[in-house]
Amino acid sequence: MTVESILEKLVAFPVLGGESNLSIIHWIKEYIESHGVETKLVPNEEGTKASLHCRIGPAVDGGVILSGHTDVVPVEGQEWSTDPFVLTDKGDGKLYGRGSCDMKGFLACCLAALPQMIKADLKKPIYFAFSYDEEVGCLAAPELARDINTYYTETPKYAIIGEPSLMEPIVGQKGIYILETYVNGSAGHSSRIKQEISAIHEAMHLILWLEQKMDRLIADKQLDDRFHPPHSSIHIGLVKGGIAANVIADKASFYWDLRTIPKDDISSIVAEFEAFCREREEKNRKIFPGFEIKNVEHHPPVPHLDTKADDDIVGLIKKISGNAKLDTVSYAAEAGQFANEGFNAAICGPGSIEQAHRADEFITIEQLEKGVEMMEKLIGELAAEDFS
Template sequence: MITSQPLTYTEILAQLVAFPVHGGEGNLSIANWIKDYLTGYGVAYHTVPDETGTKEAIHCRIGPATDGGIILSGHMDVVPTVGQPWETDPYTLTEKDGRLYARGSCDMKGFLACCLASVPLLLRSRLKKPVYFAFSFDEEIGCMAGDLLAGAIRDTYSEKPAGAIIGEPSMMMPMVGQKGIMVYTTIVRGSQGHSSRIKQEVDAIHEAARLVIWLEDKMDSLIAAGRIDPRFHPAHTSLHVGTIQGGSAFNIIANECRFDWDFRNIPMDDAAAIFAEFAAHCQQREALRRAVFPGFAIEHVPMHPPVPALDTPETAAIVDLAKRLTGVYTTGTVSYAAEAGQFSNAGFPAVICGPGDIAQAHRANEFVDIAQLEACQSFLRRLAEELS
């Protein structure tokens, strides 16, 4: 793996984007490449496998086992390209007009490439505090490994890291907040019969429609109650129904209807409390409609574990560090989900700060500006100096 000339971040990125590992798929191909790279430099690593043995997260420490180190975290998986009108091969890095095009170049293999390219620098620096790499799987389908990885770092090392920098695309601006997200499938089970008997049966579609309206009304009530955080766009908790399915014919009362929905909560809103209120409302509907059909039921199936919001104080040391390393002294927030809230909940104050523009993520012809990767490299050089 290691040659006389270390690989540049561009060369490493070309290797990483060539692994078409989508969220939910086995990731051992890209994980093995990264492990081989670390081994080539003599860096000991740990893996955190999932229960199937087809996926694993990776973490390692470079530097002494002392308190006060910094975690650099990112995910190895990407979203699919199916149905997107790419002008280049999405799994071959293509340079054009100062940009690097490929799936994951922005979100977020560019950050991983910069971290890995910094290994020689970190090894020859006289670090007094360590740098940790924390690379996860299945982030793109709900931050599935974030809690697992953050917990593994907390439990593996005897020393205590001072904080975590999650390298999601932020144009190298420190982001101190993110919305949380919960995603559910709600299944409504009613009775079945001729459509002329609508009052003698319980139509699952009608009941599902009432629940959809309840969710929208709940969002509006939060706004009306002043649950606003102007740091985010939109500045409130959002509740959204994305798909709905039910029924078999226009003249048959539907005995089942299901809909997929999510809510993205600002930090001031308690995600569990919002869901509990919805669940209580559903129980009331069950009690009411069982007088007509005793088998009426509403079930909620989580599509992935809740992803917590992030709200790191501006006064936190990790925020001050990110400002110094980037030279950007303003902060922001993001409305997308990321693993920062999970690291924060595990005891590692976190910020989001990485190269690229989130507007380029998840779309055809995804790219990252080379200037952004250069800025990230400068950021990592300053981090090595800070910890030396």
Template sequence: MTTTEILSHLVAFPVLGGESNLSIIRWIADYLRDQGVEYTLVPDETGEKACLHCRIGPATDGGIILSGHTDVVPTVGQPWDTDPFELTPRGDKLYARGSCDMKGFLASCLAAVPRLRVAELRRPVYFAFSFDEEVGCRAGDLLAGAIRDHYTERPAGAIIGEPTMMQPMVGQKGIMVYTTVVRGSQGHSSRIRDEVDAVHEAAHLILWLEDKMHRLIEAGRTDDRFSPNHTSIHVGKIAGGSAFNIIANECRFEWDYRNIPLDDAAKIFADFEAFCCQREELRRTVYPEFSITHLPFHPPVPPLDTAEDAPIVDLVKRISGNSRTGTVAYAAEAGQFSNAGFPSVICGPGDIAQAHRANEFVAREQLDRCDAMIAALAEELSATE
């Protein structure tokens, strides 16, 4: 099957982040089995989701991992002109949810299997396909660790095929998402000095977070490779209280930070927790049961900062035909693969500007370039070192 034909199958699986991906992963597994490729499934603790990895080529050091995710974001509320889960060609563009982010890359990988199987590879190619990337890269550590522990040989690096217009990206921001819950007392609003209003206290915390971002910038914590060039801290949702004249006994807000590699995510959160403890100590003199708690939405996603002179960067420049590197502001699984010992570069077909929106598409030209990159990778891995 061609890349486009495989993509038409993959986009037909409406697997959203957080949902079981077994339907699409079984299709991929069946395809690999039919091609004579042995694979390994890595289930989560529920058994309702699974990563997949496989090796094509000899069990020798120096192979390259091609990695992508099988889940997509929802289409609810988006004004699609076509069925989002049916690949629709229009001119040079192929429309469907996931066509760009990032089933186009998966399709290129799978379409290359017959060629990879007959190539005289001296070093192997690995596929690494995950779940729940769109809800916090929840399987990145699981999959990267499984590959590290399963194979006796050592891969030399990983290419994460997120949409970059086939430009090698050597850096990404990390991300952490929290729900902070503030619990105060209740009473008539006229007694505001005798009670602890959770909404008022949440406002103190939100302003601290905004001020923290500005203080990082003022301290010179910037990286001009990124746009914006600093760690961003953002509160996107808040809820609390029941009426204008009732002191709110609970308020919660959802917030995230996207840290540049220069900034330590744990340090940012530790500073915030220290301020929260100060507020607890102060307000418990009025209401002893006052509390502030934090509920992480997912484990932290680490940033990526691959050195420009790393061998994996030089390799991706050659095989992609693009010598200009860059960085991305979105989070991906590249930082997790890097932390597992696999130097990583993000490089894949499509424009991130088309992702997560109605009428998502990937250009045929981008898929052709990705196919060419994987073919060039096979030539590199077939060459004598």
């Protein structure tokens, strides 16, 4: 199958983050096994979802993992000019469809190159590692990476996460954590604002603390110029509370996300915020004993990636991608999770992140071809006697 025909098949699976991905993962499994390669599924506890990994080549240390996710974001509420789950070629050099860029294009490049990988006399192996639920918090990658480490007798060295980067090597990724904070106050007439505890007013104190914490990090020169912005960011994206202008709100909540540069620690910042929450509880319970603040994890923390410019993986990706410029990103990806399992990791894949998650998502045919070319060059590197 050609890379375009494989991408067409992958796009036709409308598997959203959080939903069962068994339809697409079983198609991929059957495709790989039709070429004589054994696969291993890593299911969730309920058996409704599964990641997949496999090895092509000899069982020796030092191989390369090619990592991607099978889920996509929703299309509801977006104005598409094409059917989002039908790969569409309008004749403008672009292939339209949900996931065409993020990141089924990379998966298609991997699968299209599989026959060539099998035929090559590889001295080091190539591994596929395809996950589920990346789009709702990078949930499956830690277990997938651990399973690769324990399932094979040999140990892979590198991990290339094929997020769309226009084939540029990405060596840094911010850590990410999303929480929802709930405030329980006391309802009453608005004229009694000093006799009651407004959940909205208290939520305002908490939001202001978070903004000031971000400003303190900047003032303390906790900066990393590789990123834009070059500091950890704290953002409040959704606030709820209240029923009327003249009613003191007894309930309020807000979602916030924390994106940290490698030198900042997610858990430390959250612990500081928790301590401030306890201070507010102690003060306000003198007025209303039922006052409470709860912080609920929206999804688990995603660790940062901090690959050094002189790490071996960077030199390899420069060779096979044809790009020497290094970059960093602030979005969530599975690269940091693979790095935490001991793999020398970086991000590099076809397509532009600017096209991801939007209506009329597309990948250019040129980028798809460059992705296949990268696979071919990787095969050449791993077939070389002196590859290390």
